[in-house]
Amino acid sequence: MASETNSRSTKSFIFLYLKGMAMGAADVVPGVSGGTIAFITGIYQELLDTIKGFNLSVFKTLKEDGVKATWKKTNATFLVVLFAGIFTSIISLAKGITFLLVTYPILLWAFFFGLIVASSLIIGKYIKEWNWKTIGIMVIGAAVAFYITIAAPSQIPDGLIYIFLSGCIAICAMILPGISGSFILLLLGAYATVLGSISGLVDALKEFDIQQITKYGMNIGIFMIGCVVGIISFSNFLSWMFKKAYSLTMALLTGFMIGSLNKVWPWKETTEFRINSHGAEVPFLQSNISPSNFESLYGEPSQLWFAIGLAIAGFLIVFVMEKMAASK
Numbered sequence: 001m002a003s004e005t006n007s008r009s010t011k012s013f014i015f016l017y018l019k020g021m022a023m024g025a026a027d028v029v030p031g032v033s034g035g036t037i038a039f040i041t042g043i044y045q046e047l048l049d050t051i052k053g054f055n056l057s058v059f060k061t062l063k064e065d066g067v068k069a070t071w072k073k074t075n076a077t078f079l080v081v082l083f084a085g086i087f088t089s090i091i092s093l094a095k096g097i098t099f100l101l102v103t104y105p106i107l108l109w110a111f112f113f114g115l116i117v118a119s120s121l122i123i124g125k126y127i128k129e130w131n132w133k134t135i136g137i138m139v140i141g142a143a144v145a146f147y148i149t150i151a152a153p154s155q156i157p158d159g160l161i162y163i164f165l166s167g168c169i170a171i172c173a174m175i176l177p178g179i180s181g182s183f184i185l186l187l188l189g190a191y192a193t194v195l196g197s198i199s200g201l202v203d204a205l206k207e208f209d210i211q212q213i214t215k216y217g218m219n220i221g222i223f224m225i226g227c228v229v230g231i232i233s234f235s236n237f238l239s240w241m242f243k244k245a246y247s248l249t250m251a252l253l254t255g256f257m258i259g260s261l262n263k264v265w266p267w268k269e270t271t272e273f274r275i276n277s278h279g280a281e282v283p284f285l286q287s288n289i290s291p292s293n294f295e296s297l298y299g300e301p302s303q304l305w306f307a308i309g310l311a312i313a314g315f316l317i318v319f320v321m322e323k324m325a326a327s328k
Helices: 002-007 010-028 034-040 044-052 057-073 076-103 105-124 132-150 160-174 181-188 191-207 210-244 246-260 291-298 304-326
Strands: 268-275 281-288
Touching (some): 010 034, 010 076, 034 044, 034 304, 044 076, 057 076, 076 191, 105 246, 105 304, 160 181, 160 191, 181 191, 191 210
Antiparallel strands (some): 268 281
């Protein structure tokens, strides 16, 4: 693995950084998985193997062979570049994507709908054996993901222990193609706290407000510690699943993606609102409706053809990304 990292050119590192940005952008949106982006861009297995490599043997290598050998063994350059892209995207796009979700929800969800349809087809291609077991597991995965998308979000207090546990749980979803970590955060009631802390920290740094920097920085730090604990623990289990039951695992992930399409359907009726971290009223509970029902209910255009166009664009982008990754 280290040799792969060392052989990368500057251009390949730039592409890796951009893939990280795409993962970060996906993780900001409830309903879209960063793990999906990692899979279709061809870096999923390396990401999983690299994370799994962080164990107690790392400390032995550090003690006996030094920092340089440890850096190579852990494929640290890969992680640094990838996560730099992820964090850059989250920090820079958190407000922008939130704005688009509020201002142009139909068009944005249509784009992601096309992206997920294409991603489910691509992941489905990796199912090597089609039988009643793989079909059954796929149906179960779809049912689980569908249930997650209709579950009522929680409104649990944002204590540090709960933020830590939310990080542990959400990061497991973030590396699973088809399950959105940000939507899990929404269900856990921690989405507004985490996203608000990121946005608040950026504003606090601009104003150099030490009190607010400490407050938001603590939230983000605890959340990230939870993510580290969760991802190291879960990556070993997921890697074991790929080795022991590859087709069943891919069928389960495909089912997750199919079931998650319910969340990204563009036309929705809002049945309940909530107040976000900025004091604004935003949708809380929604149900899917047809474009025609949307027009009659809200008296606004359904933007059907623009939505179809963006769905097709999202669909094609995924296949282009997959072809580019396969050609390398």
